[in-house]
Amino acid sequence: MPTCWKCGQETSARFCPHCGAIQPPASNYFDFFELPPRLHLDTSDLEHRFYALSRQLHPDLFSRKSEQEKAYSTDASAVLNDAYRTLRDPLRRAEYVLSQNGLEIGEQQSKNVPPELLEEVFELNMALEELRAGDADAVAPLEAAARKFQGMQDEIDAGLDAAFAAYDAAPGKAALDAIRALLNRRRYIRNLLRDVEAALAAKATA
Amino acid sequence: MAYSDKVLDHYNHPRNVGSLDKSDPTVGTGMVGAPECGDVMKLQLKVNDHSGVIEDAKFKTFGCGSAIASSSLATEWLMGKTVNEALQIKNTAIVQELALPPVKIHCSVLAEDAIKAAISDYKQKQTSRQRETATA
Numbered sequence: 001m002p003t004c005w006k007c008g009q010e011t012s013a014r015f016c017p018h019c020g021a022i023q024p025p026a027s028n029y030f031d032f033f034e035l036p037p038r039l040h041l042d043t044s045d046l047e048h049r050f051y052a053l054s055r056q057l058h059p060d061l062f063s064r065k066s067e068q069e070k071a072y073s074t075d076a077s078a079v080l081n082d083a084y085r086t087l088r089d090p091l092r093r094a095e096y097v098l099s100q101n102g103l104e105i106g107e108q109q110s111k112n113v114p115p116e117l118l119e120e121v122f123e124l125n126m127a128l129e130e131l132r133a134g135d136a137d138a139v140a141p142l143e144a145a146a147r148k149f150q151g152m153q154d155e156i157d158a159g160l161d162a163a164f165a166a167y168d169a170a171p172g173k174a175a176l177d178a179i180r181a182l183l184n185r186r187r188y189i190r191n192l193l194r195d196v197e198a199a200l201a202a203k204a205t206a
Numbered sequence: 207m208a209y210s211d212k213v214l215d216h217y218n219h220p221r222n223v224g225s226l227d228k229s230d231p232t233v234g235t236g237m238v239g240a241p242e243c244g245d246v247m248k249l250q251l252k253v254n255d256h257s258g259v260i261e262d263a264k265f266k267t268f269g270c271g272s273a274i275a276s277s278s279l280a281t282e283w284l285m286g287k288t289v290n291e292a293l294q295i296k297n298t299a300i301v302q303e304l305a306l307p308p309v310k311i312h313c314s315v316l317a318e319d320a321i322k323a324a325i326s327d328y329k330q331k332q333t334s335r336q337r338e339t340a341t342a
Contacts, residue, residue: 113238115237117239118237118238118239118246119237121239122237122248122268125246125268183241184241187241187242188241188246190244
């Protein structure tokens, strides 16, 4: 068990049970919130934990403490905010779990994109470009395209929900790979949806 | 973030936008994507059968200004080069030419990947073509 930096006694808590000193924050976001590393989590429970911890860790509370304690409270508040922003959003939460397992959705990952997906996205983009270049008559097909992309995104989200459940039941590389493939696909569809919505907005003001 | 003049020039006046016949055995097609930003880039090149020199190159990119400029520049550089010379084109040269900021370096990597993918497609077609002539 780790020991308290101040009194040297054993502690694994946020505050040393012996001397009460604040301890350096856990760097893992799930550990920080004392939550199991699951992809399905109760966001209202997370919110409660966030507010309770905000009250305990706020740097103002440490203004009369030692420099070390001030520094730890600042560090802990920073981790708290990053961890909350990351974990409350299901997509960012999933990306975080992927990155913790060495599976970033990073740059230079083109080899991980299935060619069929690229072909499909390319064709969808071509069709969208044609619609955008068209006159006011193109509004109906653009709206149809928006509905289609929204439907595709909803389908991906349902797939992610199932994949999250699969990971929580049996964490491992297979489950994470499936999630990464869905997240990759979602980014492309999200961009298409954004573009078609922008095109519709432009037509509306034209 | 401000784009460099060269990026803006390629973005506003992209060179060689379009497509070549995918089924032509002297045409290589490379399709690559960057899930991080949702970009997709298609780059094609046509190799002269006799000289082995790239005589035409086309691209179509859906993505940010830097991705469009990187692929536009790549097609300019490809023309007149042999396939082996084309394989020497490095993303770092694209970064330099377009003065891409660090956050846009992946766009140049995408262009280099697209060149490599197009050439590998072309070579694959050539090998199967030779096999056909050998068996014919």
